[in-house]
Amino acid sequence: MTVQDSLTDIDAFAAEWETWHRQKDASLAHEHGFLAVTGLHWPAGDPQRFPDAPGTWSTGDDGVTVELGDGEELVVDGVPVRGRHGFGVIPERGGVNAVWGKAVIEVAKRGGQDVIRPRHPDHALRTDFAGTPAYAPHPRWVVAGRYFPFAEPRPTTVGASVEGLQHVYDAPGEVRFEVDGRELSLTAFNGHAPGSLLVLFTDATSGVTTYAANRALNIDAPGPDGTVVLDFNRATNLPCAYTDFATCPLPPAENRLPVAVEAGEKIPYERKPAGQ
Template sequence: MAKRGGQDIVRPRHPDAPLRTAFNGTPAYEPHPRWVVTGRYTAFDQPRPTTVGAAVEGLEHVYDAPGRVEFELAGQPLALTAFPGHGPGGLLVLFTDATSGVTTYAANRALALDAPAADGTVVLDFNRATNLPCAYTDLATCPLPPAENRLPVPVEAGERIPRERGGS
């Protein structure tokens, strides 16, 4: 059971579901050091309620964004709004980029970040960018990235379009 848009939802899972039994892994880009960058986390004065869409039409998610991460990629200064992550001080960024819908899942990818250092530095390892459940099934209620997290550069790192969605 989960809460989405202020409502309770139930997620039945069947052990013999074809999506589960036929699953044979998710293709990913070959890891490369160029996709590991150091950024600077800046906390907002107060967490900012940030409304984002969802993979299911008509549903919205609201997260309290604690800050943003600024970094450089492909010679271009960029920034991502961060949401609370897993673990103490951890962050999560949802993003799309110029590969979205081409070689990576169109709606979103996620990148978990360790807690920033005392000076605000944080490492973004895009080799670890992952798909959310909506990349595999139309029944998932995944959040979409906020508009400012649509990167104009290709991030050819991390997980690609799942084979179940036509990826190779």
């Protein structure tokens, strides 16, 4: 391979990464994405009104209920509702989006608790979004590894970006790999796509150039022999890196890497102190 071929390969690699990163930021900045969230509310037994949502809200054994006032309306599953409406019991990590004009009122359950999370397209965090800073992509951070499934999935309790909240995930196995000759491993959770994996981690850059609380990396389904590829160039921020209205999980304690992974997304502009 000539030097020119090598440079061409790196340019193609960077262009593919740039396309991926633009798409990721576009999803984040969707009109009802996390940048549009204006509040994180915790309904209780006594009805209460929130400033960025219609009606009065409460929760109990039958799930979340809203009592809409005169002239107030939500659209749930395409059906307009007025007066009293029950959302029923929502499963953990589940949710329902009720449309209110141009906004969406998310009714969800996180860490065993019901939450109300309004999403308004005109929220300044969304309209002022200038993209996410990141390290320049480089093939050296595409790392080969191997997946080792546990005999049985391990229920794993982790903290959350909201104090006092906990999440429980089944960890099906761990991923082992090397960085600069150092053997490392990460406990893995199930990813969104069938067979895929998700790892949450921190490393020596956390709190310095990358978000302190957590980083996330999706891994494609392992090969027949357990081989996986960890492309740390695609390590991303979770929503809590941008907004306090997220309930993101923290990494398991064993997923604190003792090396500096200088790849992937950096601390969002929105979280940097003034003047930096």
